[in-house]
Amino acid sequence: MTNHWIDLKNADVILAMGSNPASNHPISMKWIMRARERGAKLISVDPRFTQTSAKADLYAPLRSGTDIAFLGGMINYILEKNLYFKEYVVNYTNASFLVSPDYKGPADLDGLFSGYNKEKRSYDKATWSFQKDENGLALKDPTLQDPNCVFQLLKKHYARYTLDKVTNITGTPKEKLVEVYELYGSTGKPDRAGTECYAMGWTQHTVGTQNIRAMTIIQMLLGNMGIAGGGINAMRGESNVQGSTDQGLLFHILPGYNPVPNAALPDLATYIEKNTPTTKEPRSVNWWSNRPKYITSYLKAIYGTAATKENDFGYGWLPKLDVGQNGSWLNLFDKMHQGQFEGFFAWGQNPACSGANSNKTRAALAKLKWMVNVNLYDNETGSFWRGPGMNPKDVQTEVFMLPCCSSVEKEGSISNSGRWAQWRYKAVEPPGQSWPDAEIMNDLYFKVKELYKKEGGAFPDPILNLTWDYGEKDTAGKVKHIDIHAVAKEINGYFLEDVYDMKATPPKLIGKKGDLVTSFPSLQADGTTSCGNWIYCNSYILKDGKEVNMMARRGKDDPTGLGLFPGWSWCWPVNRRIIYNRASVNPQGEPWDPKRPLLKWNATKVGPTGTPGAWEGDVPDGPAPPMGTDGKFPFIMKPDGVASIFGPGLNEGPFPEHYEALECPLEENSMSKQRINPTIKIFGGxxxxxxxxxxxxxxxxxxxxxxxxxxxxxxxxxxxxxxxxxxxxxxxxxxxxxxxxxxxxxxxxxxxxxxxxxxxxxxxxxxxxxxxxxxxxxxxxxxxxxxxxxxxxxxxxxxxxxxxxxxxxxxxxxxxxxxxxxxxxxxx
Amino acid sequence: MTEMVRKSSGDEILNHWVLAVSCILLIISGYGFLFQTEAIGSLFGGFNTMKTVHNWVGVVFILSLLFSMRHSFKDALEYDEDDRQWFKVAGGYLSHKVKVPPMGKYNPGQKLYYLAILGAGIAIALSGFAIWLVQGNQTLILISHLVHNVSFCIFIIAVPVHIYLSTLANPGTFQIMVNGTLPLEVAKKRYPKWMKAAGKM
Amino acid sequence: MANDNTKNRKAILVTPEVCIGCRACQVACKSWNQLPGIKTKNNGTYQNPPDLASAAFNIIRYSEVPSEKNPVRWLFVSRRCMHCDDAGCMKICPAPGALYRTKEGAVAFDRDKCIGCKLCVNACPFDVPRYDADGKVTKCHLCFDRIGAGMQPACVKTCPTGALRFGDRAELVSTAKKDGFGTIYGEEDLGGLGTVYAFKEEPKLYGMTDDPAIPSSVVFWHTVLKPFAVAGLGGVVAAAAIHYLAVGPHKEEEEV
Known part of the structure; x- marks a missing residue:
């Protein structure tokens, strides 16, 4: 979520599309109903009339897999009826940027963008770029009239999404489309906030990412990003999915959304060069320019004293993907199905039922030599060998069951959809022989380490050099029990040396050796700080000489009245409750909506550096003054400093285009000749x-x-x-x-x-x-x-x-x- | 030694007392239920036991009542001119001065009383069984509840009348229900038609 | 047994308009009361168990009614004991203390005192009481054990949207009215219900019983027959005494 659960109460219009909050996120409905009490309107768009639809002020049906058509129609409607928030669009998005004249879109190429390679099923994105001036800055047309500007290209792209076209694709009655577009479009006014709640109804499609992209374009056009009651809100399917992605559970990211290195990035310098965006725009914060500090501090956290400047801080020990290798679920099980895996840890999951095409998943499990099922219960995965269609005699997979604890049987933090890391305590002792996951990992780690020590192995360094200082050790050097606070503190990070701010005269001490790092601006790229996950830096701090677990805070004050509750638990980054919040004010720092001020620039208040001028309200996206003065652009994670209506980063194109699902009921996509997403991988088995x-x-x-x-x-x-x-x-x-x-x-x-x-x-x-x-x-x-x-x-x-x-x-x-x-x- | 006449057989006496005791138990426990009288409940060792007693004594009661038909049902159905006359003088209960017509073994008051008890007894038993055993038929149970309670009202009025008339109001009557006999001389006075029919007069 | 202590009377206010049908209330109730799970099957509806049961003190009733603007309207209503002020179950119950009124105005039950006659089932205008495997009455008791200790009933505590609220009855009712709910179901019925519903439409639409009343036979029994039985017993004893004194016992010699 860009915002958070409670913030739903601040919205004027809530669009529940790709989600069914009443059934699947009942707590969110607490805040949605709270908003409705204020007069807010709930829109439910769903193939089926759901529990959410039953509570909605407006329900519109749509055929599964046609969300982009529906949303594309909305973009078209907003542009045609002038419902967009022009000042926001011009200043805070790339709408005014001029795109390369070589760029062509589906309107020109019948469903494809320029640069498509049919054999590779992928695009050369060279033409999806901006025109630059001699200083390397993007050319802009603030009047939004240039035919090559993003705004005009957007208009052209979505002009094809007429009401008739959309209704014929989605099956949504035309009058319902208009009602939804009109109501949601009403949030384009500065004093109106619209929010979107999505879940797997949007993500689990061949065009999943583009579904969400389409909505972000709408939110940018309406000025709904960064404000209270706005945003794009992913309602996570598990209480700690946010936490697991934050901590790098996916194959392609390390903790803190640092990319997993691949074989083409042999050393840290190349990795940094390739993954650190640069900008010529002096007023863009370009936060990812800090990547070197985060990756270095991460390496110091996991390899400790073994990570030195001389050995690239152990970068060479990180596992590397092959170039182009995709280690996601479907590919993993495809490889497993081909017999390319020996063993598998099914840890806290039930792939025999959760994985798409479960018959294939179950057959894949039978190709394994061994499987370890770590779970609260034996399940369809652990018992796959005696499941339907299986002959236990024919299955050679050896299955081990490791019973583990449930969340109430251990201490630790979970991170909810709103990015709040909340500390939890153990409520009851775990039953029987079940262990907390961390204890299982602890045992496993020391056993593997012992084997590497004894037998050497192909590449023992990554294991032997790992830091594992999570509690008291026995005589053999093994951690007896994991102290979960030690893990949390390692994630937050330490000063490994006395660190000085060298820009100050005389250099000012930022942190003393051995102390917890206060927040990520203090992290260094020279190996003098460690941090397991930079976005969690500030979650466990040193305050008045005491270590304070910020995640365990339970303050109930709500100074803004917007439900930010800054003293309750802790939220990444640096307790910022609504990200991109500098977009909630106009370029002069005045809130767009004075009734809902999330941030406000106070020119007379003394700021953190001792000079006049400071932000009031939520933790701002950086202390710099508003962009209308001599400040910075609001979208600090984007190299350009503005939000991307034109988004060249995704594989299918810079603007979302409607394609039918892989399996669909229609012979033809009525938008173009291109029926399915041209860039999806087609499995041929x-x-x-x-x-x-x-x-x-x-x-x-x-x-x-x-x-x-x-x-x-x-x-x-x-x-x-x-x-x-x-x-x-x-x-x-x-x-x-x-x-x-x-x-x-x-x-x-x-x-x-x-x-x-x-x-x-x-x-x-x-x-x-x-x-x-x-x-x-x-x-x-x-x-x-x-x-x-x-x-x-x-x-x-x-x-x-x-x-x-x-x-x-x-x-x-x-x-x-x-x-x-x-x-x-x-x-x- | 006074010559005695047998009015009630041994089994009739036994049955009467079975009926009487069960009836009294049912009335007392029933009263306890009706008014949630804790004191009565504790007599039975609590309401749960009292319910069990009430239900099963009810079974005894209805069997006993049906058994009584063997002795009393036929008599209770036969009425003659004297019986009608009996009603006109209210059986002589309101004044000892009036002339009461000669009676058979039972006077019509007793006969009608018997029929009333029989009717109410069957009604209270059937409705009682319905409440006890039937489930899921609200109409039947509510009707049964009403019938049970209307019958109870009949009992709670009729039974004390019977007790009074057979004890204090008519000295000597109680003896009949103890040993089944009464002196011939008394019988001749009270039940001349019966005695005549029996050839004793 | 009208509850005259209306000042302190507590109630649950159900607002179906904000109920999302998540059924957290059903689970919370079972959890607090440690009721066993019922083996059910899917009958083509979300509603399960199909009705109140000895191990289900509350359920969400899902009903579909026609709608002008949507394919259908889907309504969610919490069904449970209404805690009537004039409670048919308490009225008909023969066992003292089996069903009783708490000081908060709830109709609670005492299993030990229940004699299992099941009359309450039939006197309830809302078909609420159920019997467990031991033949003892069970139903929602407004979490008398929780509210007595100053807590909210389990269902209310867990309700995410405020579709269930617990508090001072008079206050709940007046707040609901202030919030624009024109019809307060149970405000006056049966002496005022302890589970009141706030509606903006006809309660009947939501499947609520029209003009709920204790069965007339039970009312007749209670108001006429019971006093009559006492009066009858008293009357007949008095009449016998008067007769004995005024007329006196039968004397053989007076007969001719």
Missing amino acids: ESDAFYSCDARFPFVATTYRASEHWQTGCMTRHCSWLLEMQPQNFVEMSVELAKELGISNGETVVVVSGRGEVQAVAMVSERFKPFKLENSTVHQVGLTWHFGWQFPEDGSGFDSANLLTPTVGDANTMIPESKAFMVNVRKA
Whole structure:
């Protein structure tokens, strides 16, 4: 989230699209309902009339996988009706930037952007660039009239997304489109705030990233970024997903969103050069220019004294990806399916039910020599060898079960969707032989280290040089028990030497050797500081000689009245509750909306450096004065200092374009000749089959969650109270479709896709309606993916809906397309 | 030695007392339920026991009541001119001065009383069983509850009348329900038609 | 057994308009009361268990009604004991203390005192009381154990949106009215319910019972038959005494 949960109450219009907060994030509805009490309007856009729709002021249906068409139509409407916030757009976005005249878009190239390579299914992005002046600064036209300026290109691109076109793609009635566009477009006024809440309904598509990009363009046009009650808010699917990405759980990022190095970056200098953006714009903060400090401090945190300037701070010990290698989920399991893995740790997950195309996942597990299942319960993954279609005799995989603790059985922090790192305490002792994950890792680490010590191995250095000072050690040097505070402090970082601010005269002491670093501006690139994750620097600080765990704070003061609660827990970065908050003020530092001042420049108040002028309100994006004076641009993470309406970073193009899902009901994409996303990876295996416009699989399907269960239900299916409320997998469908198929409500049916089939109880209701497109009627069904064959033991819950989903991912993130695929439904 | 006439057989006497005791127990416990009388509940060792007692004594009661039909039902259905006359003088209960017509073994008051008890007894038992055993039929149970309580009102009025008339109001009557006999001389006075029919007069 | 202590009367205010159907209330109730899970099946609806049960003191009722602007309207209403001021269950209950009024105005129950006659089930205008496997009455008791200790009922505590609120009854009702809820269901019914509902529309739309009342036979029994039984018993004893004194016992010699 750019904002945070409580901030939803500050919105005037809340768009819940790609999410169903009432079912899946009930707490968010607390704040959404609070906003509604103030008169705010809730819009729900969903293929199905959900619990959220039931509370919405405005509901619009759309066919799964057509969000970009819907949002593109909104962009077009906003531009046509002049609903955009011009001052914001001109000053705080790249709308005025001039794009290379060689750039061509889908309007010119029938669905493609310039630079496409059909064989590689990828783009050469050279033409997606800005025209520069002799100083290397982007050329701009603040009048937004130049035909090559971003604004005009945007206009041209989305002029094709007319109401008629959109309604024929999405199946949304035209009058509903207008209602949504009009209402959401009303937040383009300076004193109106609109927020977007999305979840897997947007991400799990082959165009997932571009779905979100489309919305960010709308938010920029309406001036909704950086303000209270605005933003793009990803509602995370787990309580600590934010924390796990922050700490580098994904294959391509190290903690703090530093890229994982690849083989083409042999040394630290090359890594830094390649990954540190530069700018000629003197008023851009370009925060990522600090990358050298963050990566060096990270290396010092993990390799300690072994990391020296001479050995590149141990950069060579970091694992490297091959150039172009993608280690995401679908690829991992594809390789596993090909027998390229020996072993697998399934740690806190249930891939046999959670992974797209579960039959393939389950078959892949059978190719392993060994698997370690670390979980609260045995699950469909740990017991895959005795699951449906498996003959235990034929499965050679040796499976180990390591029972671990639940979150209430151990101490530590979790980071919620709003980036709040909240400290939690152990409430109860773990049952039986279950251990906290950290203890399991501790044991594992020392065992592996011992083997490397004894046997040498191919490359022992990364293991042997790791720091592991997380508590008292026994005589063999092994940490007896992990002190989780020591881990938190390592993440925050230490001064390894006395560090001075050399710019001051005389040099001023910033931090003493051995002290906790106060915040990331103090981090150094010369190895004198350590920091496990720069964005968490400031989470565990030294205050008045005492170490203070900022995450454990429980202050309830709300000085701004906006619900920022700066004294409650701690929020990255540096307790900034709403990021890009300098965009909430005009170039003179006055809040756009004086009634909702998130920040305000006070020219007379003495600032942190002792000179007059300081920000009041939230922790600002840097202390510099507002950009209208001699200050800095507000989007400090962007090299240009402004938000990117034209975003050349993604693989499919700088503007989101509508493409159909890999499996879709239409022969043609009515936007262009390009039916599917031209840059997605097509898996060619037998088990990866997909079927578009195939009479055998005539209905669109999507998957979702219910309030009562969590993920694959591994935890919740074992709770009889929850199972009582939602005992079985179900498939929701329209009355019209049920009638066509002769299915009655409550009857058990079989849902079939090109990859598998699953039983479910038919839930027939008016909540699903067929979509009327230009020349056809499209039916859609939806299933929950909370169930699995193993529990309830009598099989009454049925199996996972992921038996149906395809092996295909988003072109940027590779998140599987579980939200739009084709199925058939038949009576059981 | 006074010559005695047998009015009630041994089994009839036994049944009467079974019926009487069960009825009294039911009335007392029923009263306890009706008014949530803690004192009565504690007599039975609490309301839970009292409920069990009430239910099963109810079974005894209805069996006993049905058994009584063997002795009393036929008589209770036969009425003659004297019986009608009996009503006109209110059975002589309101004044000892009036002339009461000659009676058979039972006077019509007793006969009607019996029928009333029989009717109310069957009603209270059937409704009681419904409340006890039937589930999920609100109408039936609410009707049963009403019938049970209306019948209770009949009992709570009728039973004391019976007790009074068979003890204080008519000295000597109680003896009949102890040993089943009464002196022939008394019988001749009270039940001349019965005695005549029996050839004793 | 009207509760005259209305000043201190507590209540739960249900506002279905802000209920999101998340059913945290159902789980919280089961958790606090340690009720066993019920083996259910999906009947083609989210509503589960289908109705109140001995191990389900509250449920969310999901109903679909026609809508002009949307495919359907989907309504969520919390169903539970209404804690009537004039409570049919308490009225008909033969066992003292089995169903009782707490000082906060809740209708609570005491399993040990319940005799399992099930009459309460039939006297309830809302079909609320249920019987557990031991044949004892169970139902929502407004978390008398929590509210007695100054806490909120478990369901209210967990409700994320404020669809369930607990507090001073009079205050809840007046706040709801101030917030523009024209119809307060249960404000006057049955002496005033302890679970009141705030609606902007007809309560019937949400499946609420129209004019809830204790069954007329129970009212008749309570107001007529019970006094009559006492009067009858007293009357007949008095009549016998008067008869004995005024007329006297039967004397054989007076007979001819």
